[in-house]
Amino acid sequence: AQSVAQPEDQVNVAEGNPLTVKCTYSVSGNPYLFWYVQYPNRGLQFLLKYITGDNLVKGSYGFEAEFNKSQTSFHLKKPSALVSDSALYFCAVRDMDTGRRALTFGSGTRLQVQP
Amino acid sequence: DADVTQTPRNRITKTGKRIMLECSQTKGHDRMYWYRQDPGLGLRLIYYSFDVKDINKGEISDGYSVSRQAQAKFSLSLESAIPNQTALYFCATSDTGYTEAFFGQGTRLTVV
Numbered sequence: 001a002q003s004v005a006q007p008e009d010q011v012n013v014a015e016g017n018p019l020t021v022k023c024t025y026s027v028s029g030n031p032y033l034f035w036y037v038q039y040p041n042r043g044l045q046f047l048l049k050y051i052t053g054d055n056l057v058k059g060s061y062g063f064e065a066e067f068n069k070s071q072t073s074f075h076l077k078k079p080s081a082l083v084s085d086s087a088l089y090f091c092a093v094r095d096m097d098t099g100r101r102a103l104t105f106g107s108g109t110r111l112q113v114q115p
Numbered sequence: 116d117a118d119v120t121q122t123p124r125n126r127i128t129k130t131g132k133r134i135m136l137e138c139s140q141t142k143g144h145d146r147m148y149w150y151r152q153d154p155g156l157g158l159r160l161i162y163y164s165f166d167v168k169d170i171n172k173g174e175i176s177d178g179y180s181v182s183r184q185a186q187a188k189f190s191l192s193l194e195s196a197i198p199n200q201t202a203l204y205f206c207a208t209s210d211t212g213y214t215e216a217f218f219g220q221g222t223r224l225t226v227v
Contacts, residue, residue: 009155032213043119043205043218044158051213090157096213102148102173103216107157 002027002095006106013081014114021076021089021109029097033074035065038088038108047089050074061085081113118142121206121219128196128226136191136222138206147189148216149173149181152203161204164189196226 003026013019025031032051036044048059055067065076074091088110092103119140128134138147145166150158160173162181170181178200182190193200203223207216 006157034215036218043220044207044216046215046217049215094213102146102160102163102171104160105150105158107155 002031002093002098002101002104004091004093004104004106006089006091006109008109009107010110010112012112012114015083016080019078019081019085019111019113021091021111023074023076023091023106024072025074025091025093026072027093027095027097029095031074032094032096033065033067034092034094034103035059035063035074035076036090036092036105038090040087044090047076081111083113083115086111086113117220119206119208119217119219121204121222123222124220125223126225128224130197130226132196134193134196134224136193136204136206136224138189138191138219140187140189140206140208140217142208142210142217143186144208144210144217145186146209146211147183148207148209149179149189149191150205150207151175152205152221158205161191193224193226196224198226200224201226 005024034049035047038044050057050067058064090108091106122137148163149161164183180192206219209216
């Protein structure tokens with residue numbers, strides 16, 4: 001089975017400060033990991049993914065994420081938050097060794113960036 | 116035009132009615148998915164299809180059925196709608212198992 005946990009329902013950060021949105025995963029094999037963002041009344045937009053290679057992955061809008069196999073984590077980060085980053089963020093996983101699986105999503109974390 | 120189009124965008128229906136949500140894509144992807152979003156629960160997989168003849172149940176398929184009419188079209192039906200099926204429904208597509216999925220704008224369904 002594959003699963004994702006996003007332990008924080010909401011993260012509050014001041015504009016200009018660094019932000020971290022946490023994600024841990026569980027798969028029986030090796031993971032494909034993804035971050036998506038959802039703005040109000042919109043679908044999900046892809047931010048970044050980890051497939052293999054460098055543990056630090058850079059994505060859209062200045063976001064990055066660090067894959068940590070020993071901690072089974074894939075935290076989303078940004079050095080300097082913007083008010084426009086306020087949205088709902090989802091982490092997702094697929095077990096690499098089970099090609100017929102669909103993505104499994106976490107419950108989402110609402111990021112609120114205060115001016 | 117959007118790559119993944121869902122119709123309708125909003126729908127209110129009565130308990131017991133049959134309703135169909137439609138999804139079409141211009142990405143040329145083989146894989147298509149239906150997810151349901153509820154507050155605090157994230158996205159949960161209802162059904163997925165890896166090609167026209169390959170339909171698979173997801174984690175919450177009870178009360179739902181799907182039809183893959185063509186590579187580009189994947190419809191979700193609620194045979195007899197009930198209030199706890201009130202949710203935001205998303206269709207998505209992907210090319211392979213390791214590429215990202217592309218989502219439609221969602222269908223907000225309310226069952227009264």
